[in-house]
Amino acid sequence: MIERLRSYGIVAVFCVLFLLLAITSRSFFSFANAANIMDQSAILLIFAATTTILIVAGVFDLSIAAVATASAILTVIAVNVLGPVAGVLAGIAFGALLGLVTGLAITATGVNSFIGTLAASFTYRGLGLILASGGLVTIESQAAAEALQRISVGTYLGLKGIVWIALAFVLVMEVLLAFTIFGRMVYAVGGNRRAAFLAGIRTKRVLVACYTLSGLGAGVAGVLYVAQYGSGATNAYSDTFAFTAIAATVVGGVSIFGGSGSVWRGSLGILTFALIGNGLNLLGVDTTYQLTILGLLIFLAVAADQVFRRSERV
Amino acid sequence: MVGETSSRVASVGGAMSAPDPVVRARNIVKSFGATRAVRGVSLDIPAGAIVGLVGENGAGKSTLARVIAGVHAPDEGDVSIAGRVRHLRDPHEGLKAGVSLMAQEISLVPEATAEENVLLGNLPRRGPFLDRGAMRRHYRELAELTQFDIDPDAPVSRLRVADQQKVEIMRALSQEALLVVMDEPSAALTVDQVERLHHSIREMSRRGTAVLLISHFLEEVLELTSHVAIMRDGELVRQGPTAEETVETLVAAMVGKALATEYHERKEQATGPVRLSVRGLSRPGVLRDVSLDVRSGEILGLAGLIGAGRTEIARCIYGADPRSAGEVTVDGVAANASHPAEAIAAGIFMVPESRKEQGLIAGSSITDNVTLATLGAYSRGGWLDRGAMDARARRLAEEVDLRFQSVSQHVGTLSGGNQQKLLFARAREVQPRVLIVDEPTRGVDIAAKRAIHAKLAELAAEGMAILFISSEIEEILGVCSRVLVIHRGQVHGEFRAPYRQQDVIAAFFGQHLAAI
Structure with missing residues (x-):
């Protein structure tokens, strides 16, 4: 009973919140508003998907926002040199490469992932500054910029391109974690790294693959920034994105200790945050208070989880 | 003389022991869940004596030692120190009562210096401040006494295990412990380090501190101790003067019950490739x-x-x-x-x-x-x-x-x-x-x-x-x-x-x- 409550508590919270808003606010229950929520959440859905995989594996990646920023800048440079298609691919590959480097460095040295990726985050932000020569880089070809913008901001079946791309990315990550051999290994490494090692799983390779995926996701986020704005800036994504992704994952019910959870939970966490923000807006709550309220709600969710955990042990 | 009427407890030293043991454990029982680790053991430790405690894996030696040092509270029985029954609740109280434990795992503050660790229990003060001068004088006295040569300013975490043990010995001396319990002190040492450890154990004993030595090295026990107690399956098999024991008698006492019949004994050797x-x-x-x-x-x-x-x-x-x-x-x-x-x-x-x-x-x-x-x-x-x-x-x-x-x-x-x-x-x-x-x-x-x-x-x-x-x-x-x-x-x-x-x-x- 308690187990089920803990597992599906977030689903209940989401539904209750949804109904509450639908009843109290006339403008909430409309396709336009839903599309708006999805649009605002698209990038965070990508970040939360890879963050979930890493937390399931028992590690954190605080560098994703910095990687995404560096990728955005590299994408612009690459598009200017190689054209839009090769440029976009280069941007994504660059993100994955940075993730790979982080993963290799952390697994080779055994540095704690929290500190290791925090250091990586400074490093990659600095790298972005160097690539951008300290400022803003812009796509030179008007045609390329417009093509990218058409794909990302143009609407298909009522939703913007970035929303479809984000949903596709989340789906791929969900499948990867839930239905593949790699996914089982991620759960095993996060659940008990020593047991996984002694069962013959190459735990370090699994972790490096996780960091690389995280970088890949950040690369996609970087490309999407460029596609929307036609430029890459050194402040494209603030580190708040990384923290929000972690918070949403935990609120979604993914264990912070690793070994359990699903990608959809991270997504649901993000959408819950969006609902709260959207609801507070529609209900006319002053934006000054919104962040405080959100913070308290996150704490409440995690505290409730902790209490359930404790009663489970007895 | 030894004709103490009330003493139903066998004194370790028998006729040789002083009438008042410095530590006396009586009918100690200690269980962990369903495991009865110590089952009614009594043990006397004469002042200044070096007493050996031997037994097989899981015989209950460490548990008994930890009860005596206050790490575990006994389920039954009591421990008296210097003639008074003490109900120790943690090793800190044990220290204050005069029992110091050198556990299998070192119990020093790793980031503090050797000097600080030695004097940790009773730091000299001047008003609210540490009296560094007095600390150094006190440390030097102890170093001279034990002939240990350890840099007082070295963080303990950077010392070798043998030197960390010396710091523990100096700490026990500085606290004027009545009894130092040593659980496998020589397990991690090289041959010459063991010799120096033996020297300092004898030195402690000479200064009136009793030592309870748990060791898997039977020759060490025979060489160093004056009394020895043998445990098996949580019970005391025998205790007496070391002079009456040999490796063979100790081993014979440690051997458990005969092979249980629950095992069909496989006598035939495998002949496969x-x-x-x-x-x-x-x-x-x-x-x-x-x-x-x-x-x-x-x-x-x-x-x-x-x-x-x-x-x-x-x-x-x-x-x-x-x-x-x-x-x-x-x-x-x-x-x-x-x-x-x-x-x-x-x-x-x-x-x-x-x-x-x-x-x-x-x-x-x-x-x-x-x-x-x-x-x-x-x-x-x-x-x-x-x-x-x-x-x-x-x-x-x-x-x-x-x-x-x-x-x-x-x-x-x-x-x-x-x-x-x-x-x-x-x-x-x-x-x-x-x-x-x-x-x-x-x-x-x-x-x-x-x-x-x-x-x-x-x-x-x-x-x-x-x-x-x-x-x-x-x-x-x-x-x-x-x-x-x-x-x-x-x-x-x-x-x-x-x-x-x-x-x-x-x-x-x-x-x-x-x-x-």
């Missing part, structure tokens, strides 16, 4: 030149004291720890694994020593745990065939007689014995040619234990070569027809059924008993 062959396996500071062979159908026992190197041998063979030298072959083919994955590919599988920490993923299902080492077999182009996994897990779980409701059940909800059976199901799934099992029956009930022994015999009968590690001597002699005793990282002796238990135990302690 050699499956696992290990030659010259070494790991600096841990293993030296270990060679062994295990035949098809054989269960070879690795016996020895805890920390002797049995698990380390297993981990090196399995590729879980690095080795500096050594060759491993399986059926004549090189199997020098540097990762468990390579060992598994070469036909070796290990069931590790602690189920929870190293064996299972508690939050995952039975299916996921059974198939953990063989995920590749359920891959259809990287996709998992969950149906096949569940079916296989269910079949294996039934085969090893696992008590479960559903294969999607979390393994954390299973009992210890069932968790161990689950690891056997995983071993079954891997189908290795060589199986290493490390302490598979620790903490499981007798029924599960029997089931595990039967499972091992069954696997061996199918032709597997099994390397079996256990700290329980009756078990290992009962299950195996051949046993290697490991002592200080080396193979110290080979024994074949029928066994003389005292010979095997003597080998545990690095001794060879003269053949009768």
